[in-house]
Amino acid sequence: MKSGFGFAKPLMEVLQLITFLLLVFFPLGKSDLAAERTALIALRLAVGGRSLLWNTTDQSPCRWQGITCENNRVTVLRLPGNGLIGQIPVGIFGNLTQLHTLSLRLNALTGPLPSDLAASTDLRNLYLQGNFFSGEIPSSLFGLKKLVRLNLALNNFSGGISPSFNNLTRLATLYLQSNKLTGPIPELSLTNLGQFNVSFNQLNGPIPSSLQKFKADSFLSTSLCGSPLSPCPNEAVPPASGGSSSNNSNSGGKKKLSGGAIAGIAIGSVVAFLLILLILFLLCGKKSSRKTNDIATMKQLPSEVEIPREKHIRGGENGNSNSSEYSGAATAAVSAVTTSKTAADSKNKKLIFFGNAARVFDLEDLLRASAEVLGKGTFGTAYKAILEVGTTVAVKRLKDVTISEREFREKIEAVGSMNHENLVPLRAYYYSRDEKLLVYDFMPNGSLSALLHGNRGAGRTPLNWETRSGIALGAARGIEYLHSQGSTVSHGNIKSSNILLTKSYDARVSDFGLAQLVGPTATPNRVAGYRAPEVIDARKVSQKADVYSFGVLLLELLTGKPPTHAILNEEGVDLPRWVQSVVRDEWTSEVFDLELLRYQTVEEEMVQLLQLAIDCCAQYPDKRPSMAEVTRRIEDLRQSSLGQFQDSQADVVDEDGSSRRTNSIDSGPAPSSLMMD
Structure with a gap:
C-alpha cells in the first residue's frame, strides 16, 4: 500500500500546471479522437488522480473505463462515485463535442460549471447531482437544446431559476432539489416535463400553473404556495358595490333584514341545534360501547402513503x-x-x-x-x-x-x-x-444508511473511525448471536438500512426472521448489491451468504459508497469488485471515504478492516470466515486503535492537506429515524 493520505498542495499545483499545458497544446474545439484523449487525460490530472483506472498507454480512450465511443468519437462519459475532487478547468468539454451522456454524480467536484460545457451541443443526459458545484446555474447551459434529462440536485447552486429553462424544449427531467436557489419559480412551458423537483431550496412565491400537476413532494421545505401545497395568502376582497358604510350613511339609514332572511336564520339555527344533539348522542353511544366490548372499532393504518424525497438522500439519475x-x-x-365484529372475533x-x-x-x-x-x-x-x-x-x-x-x-x-x-x-x-x-x-438515531449517505454538504459532521468501527462491531455481534441459535438460522436481509442506531450510536440489527413470513413475490430484489452470488431464492439464505452481505456492509462503512448505483441508464457499480480492483493495483488508500482520511493514526486498522471485508466477500462460501471469527477480528483491531484514536491530542489532517490538533472527537450527525426493509 502506498503511504500517506490527503492531497499535498504542491502536487495539486503541478497537476494544474500540466492540465493547463495540455489544454494549451490541444486548443478548444479540436474535433478528433486524439484531442478527446488529451482532454480526458487533462480531466484525470485535474480532478481524478489515481481514482480513474485508465490505462493511458492505450492510445484509444474508447477502451477506458466509463467511456463509450460511436464512430470513433467519445459519446458517453460516466464517472459516478469515482472520488473526483476539485474544480473542472475550462477547456475539457470544448474538446468533447460529441458527448450525449455525461455523468459525474456522487463525487466531490467544486466551483462553477465550466463555461465550455456549452460546446457539447449533442448532450441529452447530464447528471451532476451529489457534488459541491456552486454559483448560479450558468446561462451557457440553456444552449444545450437537445437536453432530455438534467439533474443538478444536491449541490450548492445559488441564485434564481431562470426563465431560460424554457429554451430546453425537449427536457423531460429537471431535478434541482437540495441547493441554495432563491426567489420565485418562473412559468415553465415545457410540454415534455414529466419529472420535476425543487425541494429544499429557499424558493418563494406561487407555484406556476404549468407545474401544479406535480405532487407536493416536488416542493418540500420551500416557501412556495399554491396547488399542490397550501393556498397562497388571499388578496384583500374589494367591497361590494353600494355596500360600503359610507354609502349606507349617505342613504341616511340602516338597511333592515327582510322577513324571509329572518325566517331562514331561525330555521337554520334549529337544524344546527338538532345536529349537535345527534352528534352528542352518537358520541355517548360509542363511548358506552367501548366500555362493554373489547374493541368494536379498528383504525386502519394507510397501506399506501406517498413518501417524499428527502433532502440528503443521494438519488440516482431519476431522482x-x-x-x-x-x-x-x-x-x-x-x-x-x-x-x-362478533364477540368471538373481538377476543x-x-x-x-x-x-x-x-x-x-x-x-x-x-x-x-x-x-x-x-x-x-x-x-x-x-x-x-x-x-x-x-x-x-x-x-x-x-x-x-x-x-x-x-x-x-x-x-x-x-x-x-x-x-x-x-x-x-x-x-x-x-x-x-x-x-x-x-x-x-423505536431507534431514535435512524439507520446506518441514513447516517452514511445522508447530508454530505457543508453542514455535515464527519463520521469518524471510532463510530464506524463501533457500529461494525455491534452489527457483527448481533448477527453472530442469530447464527448461534442454530446452523439453519440466518438473517437473510443484511444491509445498511436494517442496521438501526440508538442515541449513543450503538448498532441494533433489525428485520431478522421476516423473510420466512412473506411470499416469494416480495423478496427477489430486496438485497440488490448485498446478495451473495450463490443465492438464488432470497428466502433461503445461508449463514455464509449472511457473511457476504456483512462484508458488503463493511465496504460501505469504509468507502462511504452504497453497494450499487444501478439507476436509469447508468451502469451499476459492484462495490466488492471495484474495491478489489483498486487494492490489486496497490492504491488501497483510494477506496476509503474522505471523512476517514482525516485520521492518520488508525491507517493500519482501516486496512485490516478492509481486508476482513474482502475476505467476507469471497466468491466461494467456504472461503468466507464465520461470523464468530469476523466479530473476533473486529474486536482485536478496534482494541488496538481505540487508545490511539481517543487521545485528546490526536492529529487530524484536513482535506486541504494541512494538519491541526483537536481536543474532541468528531461525531456523526443525528438523522431522523428510519426503520424499513
Missing part, C-alpha cells in the same frame, strides 16, 4: 434513492373505519406481547396513536407511533404474508424469543385476516 435512505418522516393520516383483537415486555398499552391505544411514516419497503410500511401514555414505538405493517395463522404465530414466536443487546427487540405482534402488525422498540 429515486436506493433503499436507502429517508432523513425525515411524513405525517400519516390515521383514518377510522368501523367494522361490525382475538389483542396485541400478543413477548416475555417480560411491559404491557403499558393495548391495540386500541396503538391504533389511536399519532403515526408518522418512517419507510416503505419490501416487507411493508414502518411507522413511528407516539402513544398517549408517552411511549414511542416502531410499528411495521406487513404485506404479502401468505402463510397460515398457525405457522405465522410459530415463526414470529421464534423471532420474539431472540434476545441480544445488538438486536432490535420485537415487543409484540397482532394478527388478523386483514392486518399483521409487529411492534418494535
Whole structure:
C-alpha cells in the first residue's frame, strides 16, 4: 500500500500546471479522437488522480473505463462515485463535442460549471447531482437544446431559476432539489416535463400553473404556495358595490333584514341545534360501547402513503434513492373505519406481547396513536407511533404474508424469543385476516444508511473511525448471536438500512426472521448489491451468504459508497469488485471515504478492516470466515486503535492537506429515524 493520505498542495499545483499545458497544446474545439484523449487525460490530472483506472498507454480512450465511443468519437462519459475532487478547468468539454451522456454524480467536484460545457451541443443526459458545484446555474447551459434529462440536485447552486429553462424544449427531467436557489419559480412551458423537483431550496412565491400537476413532494421545505401545497395568502376582497358604510350613511339609514332572511336564520339555527344533539348522542353511544366490548372499532393504518424525497438522500439519475435512505418522516393520516365484529372475533383483537415486555398499552391505544411514516419497503410500511401514555414505538405493517395463522404465530414466536443487546427487540405482534402488525422498540438515531449517505454538504459532521468501527462491531455481534441459535438460522436481509442506531450510536440489527413470513413475490430484489452470488431464492439464505452481505456492509462503512448505483441508464457499480480492483493495483488508500482520511493514526486498522471485508466477500462460501471469527477480528483491531484514536491530542489532517490538533472527537450527525426493509 502506498503511504500517506490527503492531497499535498504542491502536487495539486503541478497537476494544474500540466492540465493547463495540455489544454494549451490541444486548443478548444479540436474535433478528433486524439484531442478527446488529451482532454480526458487533462480531466484525470485535474480532478481524478489515481481514482480513474485508465490505462493511458492505450492510445484509444474508447477502451477506458466509463467511456463509450460511436464512430470513433467519445459519446458517453460516466464517472459516478469515482472520488473526483476539485474544480473542472475550462477547456475539457470544448474538446468533447460529441458527448450525449455525461455523468459525474456522487463525487466531490467544486466551483462553477465550466463555461465550455456549452460546446457539447449533442448532450441529452447530464447528471451532476451529489457534488459541491456552486454559483448560479450558468446561462451557457440553456444552449444545450437537445437536453432530455438534467439533474443538478444536491449541490450548492445559488441564485434564481431562470426563465431560460424554457429554451430546453425537449427536457423531460429537471431535478434541482437540495441547493441554495432563491426567489420565485418562473412559468415553465415545457410540454415534455414529466419529472420535476425543487425541494429544499429557499424558493418563494406561487407555484406556476404549468407545474401544479406535480405532487407536493416536488416542493418540500420551500416557501412556495399554491396547488399542490397550501393556498397562497388571499388578496384583500374589494367591497361590494353600494355596500360600503359610507354609502349606507349617505342613504341616511340602516338597511333592515327582510322577513324571509329572518325566517331562514331561525330555521337554520334549529337544524344546527338538532345536529349537535345527534352528534352528542352518537358520541355517548360509542363511548358506552367501548366500555362493554373489547374493541368494536379498528383504525386502519394507510397501506399506501406517498413518501417524499428527502433532502440528503443521494438519488440516482431519476431522482429515486436506493433503499436507502429517508432523513425525515411524513405525517400519516390515521383514518377510522368501523367494522361490525362478533364477540368471538373481538377476543382475538389483542396485541400478543413477548416475555417480560411491559404491557403499558393495548391495540386500541396503538391504533389511536399519532403515526408518522418512517419507510416503505419490501416487507411493508414502518411507522413511528407516539402513544398517549408517552411511549414511542416502531410499528411495521406487513404485506404479502401468505402463510397460515398457525405457522405465522410459530415463526414470529421464534423471532420474539431472540434476545441480544445488538438486536432490535420485537415487543409484540397482532394478527388478523386483514392486518399483521409487529411492534418494535423505536431507534431514535435512524439507520446506518441514513447516517452514511445522508447530508454530505457543508453542514455535515464527519463520521469518524471510532463510530464506524463501533457500529461494525455491534452489527457483527448481533448477527453472530442469530447464527448461534442454530446452523439453519440466518438473517437473510443484511444491509445498511436494517442496521438501526440508538442515541449513543450503538448498532441494533433489525428485520431478522421476516423473510420466512412473506411470499416469494416480495423478496427477489430486496438485497440488490448485498446478495451473495450463490443465492438464488432470497428466502433461503445461508449463514455464509449472511457473511457476504456483512462484508458488503463493511465496504460501505469504509468507502462511504452504497453497494450499487444501478439507476436509469447508468451502469451499476459492484462495490466488492471495484474495491478489489483498486487494492490489486496497490492504491488501497483510494477506496476509503474522505471523512476517514482525516485520521492518520488508525491507517493500519482501516486496512485490516478492509481486508476482513474482502475476505467476507469471497466468491466461494467456504472461503468466507464465520461470523464468530469476523466479530473476533473486529474486536482485536478496534482494541488496538481505540487508545490511539481517543487521545485528546490526536492529529487530524484536513482535506486541504494541512494538519491541526483537536481536543474532541468528531461525531456523526443525528438523522431522523428510519426503520424499513
